[in-house]
Amino acid sequence: MVRRFIRFLLCLVGIAVVGGAVFYVITAPNPLRDSHxxxxxxxxxxxxxxxxxxxxxxxxxxxxxxxxxxxxxxxxxxxxxxxxxxxxxxxxxxxxxxxxxxxxxxxxxxxxxxxxxxxxxxxxxxxxxxxxxxxxxxxxxxxxxxxxxxxxxxxxxxxxxxxxxxxxxxxxxxxxxxxFNEQPRVALENPDEKVKRGQYLVEGPGHCGECHTPRDALGGFKPGMWLAGAPNPEGEGRIPDITPGSKTIGSWSEGDIANYLETGFTPDFDSAGGSMTEVQQNIAHLPKSDLEAIASYLKAVPSH
Known part of the structure; x- marks a missing residue:
């Protein structure tokens, strides 16, 4: 009886050790080597x-x-x-x-x-x-x-x-x-170089999805909802859907989008508002070719 109990305790300890090791591997920081x-x-x-x-x-x-x-x-x-x-x-x-x-x-x-x-x-x-x-x-x-x-x-x-x-x-x-991963947010079919550049800017340094994509209870992006709009992370209002089927920019041409990013004015001569005002002012520093690339990408992503 005592031996069985000891074996049981050892089994529990083994499970705990293995579980702890797996937990450590999963949760440990994973920096790139300095040589990278x-x-x-x-x-x-x-x-x-x-x-x-x-x-x-x-x-x-x-x-x-x-x-x-x-x-x-x-x-x-x-x-x-x-x-x-x-x-x-x-x-x-x-x-x-x-x-x-x-x-x-x-x-x-x-x-x-x-x-x-x-x-x-x-x-x-x-x-x-x-x-x-x-x-x-x-x-x-x-x-x-x-x-x-x-x-x-x-x-x-x-x-x-x-x-x-x-x-x-x-x-x-x-x-x-x-x-966390480094893969493209959306798989585009045969994108040209212009769209690829737009994808890089939007999905990478521009980090547009951080506000425009809805999140689950743990703060991760909801699958299949890329750029579909989300509650304002600062608490008031809603960040709009900016996919091609949206009410916000769905009817805009690529030129309309690029012009909005450059000037802050919509095709209806409305202007950027809220937190987007500063975002637009930042993006306006980019060359026109990059603004056009962003517009091309936004027209190429799946609608919601």
Missing amino acids: WSGLGEPDVKNGETVFWAGGCVSCHAAPGAQGDAKLVLSGGLALKSPFGTFHIPNVSPDEKAGIGSWTLAQFGNAMKRGVAPNGEHLYPSFPYGSYARMTDKDVNDLFGYLKTLPKSANVAPPHELPFPFNIRLALGGWKFLY
């Missing part, structure tokens, strides 16, 4: 500026209410409310202590493409690395080079305000296991 980032050469700062505006970095990382050149001081401090708690956007200026001035390219690249902080912890997907994972290494390198040219700020954002269990970063490994 070697050999990229000097960054193309001009291209880095284009990536910067495509990604709309100022919308989250500039100080709340900043205008003009002050937007280029990426001091952080914005409080981003969500169903999971309040995220406080960090300083990503070149400041060596408060910002990312002491980071290496590998550390920056792993934050961008793997959601892993320099200390090895998971980053919360309020930072849209789920989209940035699709960026090329060159664009990451160029963006990092451009960020180094911007003004420094000593501002330190407060810690996130998240209730249990969302304050347990290890659980983010499970979220990544369920939702």
Whole structure:
């Protein structure tokens, strides 16, 4: 009897050890090796500026209410409310202590493409690395080079305000296991180079789906609903469907979409409003060819 009990306990211990090992493998951060980032050469700062505006970095990382050149001081401090708690956007200026001035390219690249902080912890997907994972290494390198040219700020954002269990970063490994990948969001049939460029901008640095795609209870994108519209993550209103069958832009031509992204005016001479106002102002910095590429992609995605 005693031997059976001991064998039973050993069996439980074995199951716990195996389960713990599997849990660790699933939830452990998975950064790219430092060697992955070697050999990229000097960054193309001009291209880095284009990536910067495509990604709309100022919308989250500039100080709340900043205008003009002050937007280029990426001091952080914005409080981003969500169903999971309040995220406080960090300083990503070149400041060596408060910002990312002491980071290496590998550390920056792993934050961008793997959601892993320099200390090895998971980053919360309020930072849209789920989209940035699709960026090329060159664009990451160029963006990092451009960020180094911007003004420094000593501002330190407060810690996130998240209730249990969302304050347990290890659980983010499970979220990544369920939702994180580097594959295209939609499979397009024989896309030309223009559409491919638009897909890259929308699905990668532009991270448009982060607001325009509905999410499930765990914060992952609902399958088959890419860009189908979603509740406003900040709580009021709704982010519109921007697929070809939508009431919002379904009747617009590619030229209409490109013009809207450039000027902020719809074909009916209405203007961008709400959070889209700043998004449009950021995207307007892109060359016209990129705006046209985004329009072509939006006309090529499946309708809902």
